[in-house]
Amino acid sequence: MRVLVLFAHPAQRKTSINLAMADAARRMDGVTFVDLYADYPRFSIDIDREQERLLAHDLIVFQFPVFWYATPALLKQWQDLVLEYGFAYGPGSKKLAGKRLLASITTGGSERDYAVGGGNNHPIEQFLLPLRQTAFLCGMEFLPPFVLHSANHIETAASQAHIEAYANLLAALRDDVFDLDSAQQSSMLTRDDVARLTRR
């Protein structure tokens, strides 16, 4: 599959694991990497260019840190502007139909927070309902999100493993060797799932 990574992070500090993941994606062959905040620092999104990018790829990856249970502001604006009526939805004009959407997210809260009875009281995938429904309305397949919890407090070894797993996941999807049918059985993907579902 032709892979497009749309990375959205408004505060790219060197210590951010999200930034390291982005760098890994940026370096990959056969993967188009876009830093939305670098392309549109004033939020003036080029709608035509973004729509052409979408049409030229089969898998769209939203890579972002979760802020207040949602995407960063620019990625929300991107959805508002790029997924136009007559392009992404509307009668006879679902130009994105058949494509796949993957969210690669990091959360500040722990796995325990994102559980019934936890501080956030709901598993993370439930907070992604708007994205899932957006994909559905556009006729896209919404893949289980690739999630890293406790992103600010992770040990070095684990973070390294997550970054590698992210690169492997993108490569496997690019090369069509990722078992999507089995993946759809899970509510979310972790770094362990990547190795398990890759069929090389």
Added chain:
Amino acid sequence: MDGLAFYAFAYLAAAVLAVIVSQRLGLGSVVGYIAAGVLIGPVLQISGAAGSGYLEQFSEFGIVMMLFLIGLEIDPQMVWRLRAKLVGLGGLQVVLTVGLVTAIGIFLGFAWQQSLLFGFVGALSSTAIVLQTLEEKGLLESDGGRASFAVLLFQDLAVIPMLALIPLIAGGAEGAAAGGHGAAHGAGLLQGLPGWASAILTLAAVGVVVAGGHFLSRPIFRMIALMGLREVFTAAALLVVVAIALLMSAVGLSPALGAFLAGVVLANSEFKHELQNDIEPFKGLLLGLFFMTIGAKIDPAILRDNWLIVLAATLALVVLKAAVLVPLAWIFKVRATAGWLFALGLAQAGEFGFVLLSIGRDRALLSDGTVSVAILVITAGMILTPALFALYDRIAVLIDSRGQTRADADEPEEGTIIIAGVGRFGQIVNRMLLANGHRPVILDYRADVVDDVRKFGVTSFFGDASRPDLLASAGLAKAHLLVVAIDDRDRAAEIVAHARRSNPDIRIIARAYDRLHYYALVEAGADHVVRELFGSSVEVGGLALRALGMHPYEVEKRKTVFTDEDVAGLARLAPLIDREIRAPNNAQYVAGFREISKVIEDAMRGERGAYDDRVRRGWSPPSSGESHVPHKTDS
């Protein structure tokens, strides 16, 4: 010399005194001038001696200049917009009133020629008084005001054929050769020529005025403007008017008609406002002089003997004019308060009546006594005008209280935008406004700049924007927004201060040269002040940071914070400014400035300061190792 100085003193003193009194009484300046004429003529017996005939001839230039200015005001687009009211409303008003007054005149036993002249006089209203009153009351843009303006404009245009017709009907009255002095002028050049040749010469003269106005005057005006010789520009403007008057007289046409034509030709030129401002004071004074010579000729004996006739004729004329106007207003959907404003406002006779009457007397169409009575009737009508407007106010209150006005309430026009200075800076402001459907009025004192900008299709006028009269004619009194973007720092502050004084509600955006100028403009009353190079400097600073590898969004954040800090610093420093001391010598100011700079400099040196804190503040994760989320179930 003594004689001349004495006449000048007498006329000016009487004018100043009478006009002030008349203005105070709300009667307008025309009545004041006529009263001044009465004062120096019949009352004090100063006029009538040597100087007055010469003065009278001189004062006729007032009429010529008035028509030149009316011509300048003719904007083809506005005429097109008003076409229905102009032709329909104005045309019917003039035709019906002329017809009715003429019929009454014939019925009363006057010759048809005299009656027609009375009809002409009666049909016209006083442009000067009505427009001034509407302007003062802020009713010019209302439905009634616009209808009134359309009719006045049509009347002003109708004067031209009337001026041309009077000699013809006078000729008819007296047989072949009439002996007025206007015809004598014409004879000068055309005498002995066959009819066809004089017709060609006449047409050629009109052609010279149109072509000269179109092709010759602009380069000449531009050249003079570029030289920066103000008084020569004024002289050139007067020269144009006088030259046209001479040329027209030479071929036997009305000088007023020629001046009107020249005005129309120059109406779309960039020098329009400058010409208006230069001619206006001369027109005002000479027109005043004209009214004074009218007043000076009034014979008090005639008023004493005919006061009943004057009174009856005045009231009859007002009632008749209103009776024509009321149904017309109704037909043309100028209803309720607007209709009453229209009908009562235009019910007097106007200053052009004096002109027509004096020509009628020169052509021996009317006797001196009849003219005097007619002049008294017009004057009385003018004196009555404020009372009619007062009557309108009462009616408007009455109609308003009945709540019937909402349906056809007057809609104010969209506010004007004035941009003073359209160099590289003002031009961008102008382009943004144009792109968003606004049409600003542009003023600049560099003729070449105005010329260039006009090539790009921008409405712009040549003139010094710091001159109050130019600002006024650009519409300052009613403007919603003024953008001051001129280079001269002191003038910019003057413009801001003047605009704030004369229009307290206007929004003023001003461009400052530096920090000190910024404070001067704020003090002068600007709502927003922008340092001219600040925005672009910050832009370049941002590009520099980007070139050094900073993330573009990080650069945006730092630019925003830098700008906010710096602008906030400006406000904090404001009380430390002392205009008497140069900034570098003002210890307090220097200290304050350094304090603001320090915050920014610290961050630049890598030390943590307020600036750095503010930039970093967004999207900071909690730093403690523990989860920050409160758990519902304690465990």
